[in-house]
Amino acid sequence: MSFVDVSNVWQAYGDRSILERVNVTVDEGEFISIVGASGCGKSTFLRMLLAEETPKKGTIRIDGGEPAVEPNLERGVVFQRYSVFPHLTVRENLIAGEGFKTPWGRLFGTARRAAVERADEMLERIGLNHVAEQYPAALSGGMQQRLAIGQALTAKPRVLLLDEPFGALDPGTRLKMHDFLQELRAETNMTVFMVTHDLEEGFKLGDRCLVFDKPRWDPHDPGRYGATITYDFDARNNGIPFQTTKENENVVHTATA
Amino acid sequence: MRLMNQIPARPGAVALAMLPFILVLAAYAIGSEIRLTANPSDKLLPAPGTIWDTAVRLFTEPDRRSQDILLWKDTFASLARLMGGVVISATIALIIGMAIGLLPYARSGLSGFVAVLSMVPPLALLPILFIVFGLGEVSKVVLIVIGITPFMTRDLSQRVLDIPREQFVKAQTLGASTWVVALNVVLPQLLPRLISNIRLSLGSAWLFLIAAEAVASNVGLGYRIFLVRRYLAMDVILTYVIWITLLAFVIDWLLKTLSRKAFPWMEAGL
Helix, strand or coil: CCCEEEEEEEEEECCEEEEEEEEEEECCCCEEEEEECCCCCHHHHHHHHCCCCCCCEEEEEECCCCCCCCCCCCEEEECCCCCCCCCCCHHHHHHHHHHCCCCCCCCCHHHHHHHHHHHHHHHHHCCCHHHCCCCHHHCCHHHHHHHHHHHHHHCCCCEEEEECCCCCCCHHHHHHHHHHHHHHHHHHCCEEEEECCCHHHHHHHCCEEEEEECCECCCCCCCCCCEEEEEEEECHHHHCCCCCCCCCCCCCCECCC | CCHHHCCCCHHHHHHHHHHHHHHHHHHHHHHHHHHHHHCCCCCCCCCHHHHHHHHHHHHHCCCCCCCCCHHHHHHHHHHHHHHHHHHHHHHHHHHHHHHHHHCHHHHHHHHHHHHHHCCCCHHHHHHHHHHHHCCCHHHHHHHHHHHHHHHHHHHHHHHHHHCCHHHHHHHHHCCCCHHHHHHHHHHHHHHHHHHHHHHHHHHHHHHHHHHHHHHCCCCCHHHHHHHHHHHCCHHHHHHHHHHHHHHHHHHHHHHHHHHHHHCHHHHCCC
């Protein structure tokens, strides 16, 4: 049984089709990169995985569970920006990863002390222990994203969703973040979905690389058909010996309606 | 060098800041001098020295009949009304603003209503308030509340909507309920906005307070100004105006300092 099961998902906003016939299954522990041109629906797909939106048709199940209607503890997320809480210090942001599920959103007494200890371990792991008392605004972009990833992991999600997490970082920091993410993965073996517009990044980090594009194109009505997964590459070893194409109809820019 | 790129040095900047004050004072002193030479008993522009003497008398000498120092009595009465009105408004605005910003159902139900409510001219309601709540303290506090709450509510609900959507999603993925999001994500980020909001609203609050006191009262800063107007006591009026200005300035400064001290994360990025 596959871990994440996306079955025949369609999404449209009003008359504008975004996604159509999206089918994909993902095993536990796989790292899936999602690439595609701007506006191809890859972010929409991630929002549906996150259950921030529900698809018009079709279902997305995690581990055979019921399709979710709102974001929940099963899904962790890191956005390109604004993923951490600006009014909490770095350490408090990590504690929030455990505290927010309680009725008052806070931990008290021994539970809090234990959470502080775990937060400090996580700080060590993400290399932020020297700025534990600072507020996120004082951190660099790379540090903020490390914090965001640490915070998401603190809540122990079953699937980690990354929405262009390194898109706002400079190239050097981005490479360091790649190493950081690969180390974390080696330790936790999480199932990860990462949307990126950097093909190289997608192939470097992912086990599989999904490409979203529109297989059908109506020149008179660009919103008529949605995008779907047109390629599903095996991206291990940068995809060199494993490339297979899974599309079963003509791929891009067939001008026929 | 372009004018827009010329920055005054520190002593120059201080002098420039003082300049308008000095100019206004000088203009007043000259005007007063001209009028008083023409007519020594002129009441319109009392000499700065006269105002100073009056101010000292008002701040220190008790009233002959009641043995109270009226200026302090007026000040405490007015500040109590002002604080009461502002605290009640801020509480209501915070709760309703958060509900409108966070809950789509509250937004559908209330935002239109609040928008219309904020268009009602509060001073036009003053007679109704006097009829309903009598001439006592309640009607004055209610006028302030009616006057500034809708505006504050609209502003605060907009501030909630300005919080990036990512934070709400993130909180949900950490297992937060609506209540936890309101308490731990929205409220702490809204409090500094509330303070700047109060600072903006205080101007209107003073306006409504003085208006209400002018119409019907027996104590208060606004009451006193409108009372002594009958005797053309410009020295008393000017003392009170300067005193109110000073009070407003100090309150504003206190709120600004409180905001800086209480919310260090707001400025951490600077």
